[in-house]
Amino acid sequence: MLTWNEKFATGSALLDTQHRMLFVKVNHLESLLDGPPQPKSAYDELINFLGTYAITHFEFEEECMLQYRCPTHGKNKEAHAAFLAKFGEFRNAYIEQGPEIELLRELQRFISDWITNHILAVDIGLRGCVKARSGLP
Numbered sequence: 001m002l003t004w005n006e007k008f009a010t011g012s013a014l015l016d017t018q019h020r021m022l023f024v025k026v027n028h029l030e031s032l033l034d035g036p037p038q039p040k041s042a043y044d045e046l047i048n049f050l051g052t053y054a055i056t057h058f059e060f061e062e063e064c065m066l067q068y069r070c071p072t073h074g075k076n077k078e079a080h081a082a083f084l085a086k087f088g089e090f091r092n093a094y095i096e097q098g099p100e101i102e103l104l105r106e107l108q109r110f111i112s113d114w115i116t117n118h119i120l121a122v123d124i125g126l127r128g129c130v131k132a133r134s135g136l137p
């Protein structure tokens with residue numbers, strides 16, 4: 001299970017809230033997989049939510065990095081595109097195979113690893129940029 005803590009802080013309270021929401025949803029997927037089989041609609045809903053939320057969150061975060069002239073902006077954009085491509089592959093496999101536990105476990109592990117590594121390697125780059133510019137009008 002993922003737990004948000006201060007090491008994931010980006011300098012933007014709104015972005016941190018969005019990251020927390022992603023943690024909650026990935027944890028929800030993990031708890032579904034640890035429990036008894038659920039109706040397909042439960043997995044559909046979660047996967048659709050994750051796909052839609054990721055896009056909205058990435059757009060917002062990229063805009064923040066642009067606004068704060070954060071040097072990690074380009075790297076962030078590329079990483080987001082790579083995530084969405086991989087997520088799309090999972091979604092296609094899910095559409096073909098249905099809620100296969102192994103596939104969903106792989107998806108859950110992929111998102112968990114990706115989100116934690118990405119926040120620590122890229123997103124927290126924003127922290128210094130917010131600090132450096134907070135005194136500006």
Ligand SMILES: [Fe+2]
Binds near residue numbers: 061118
């Ligand atoms: Fe990011």
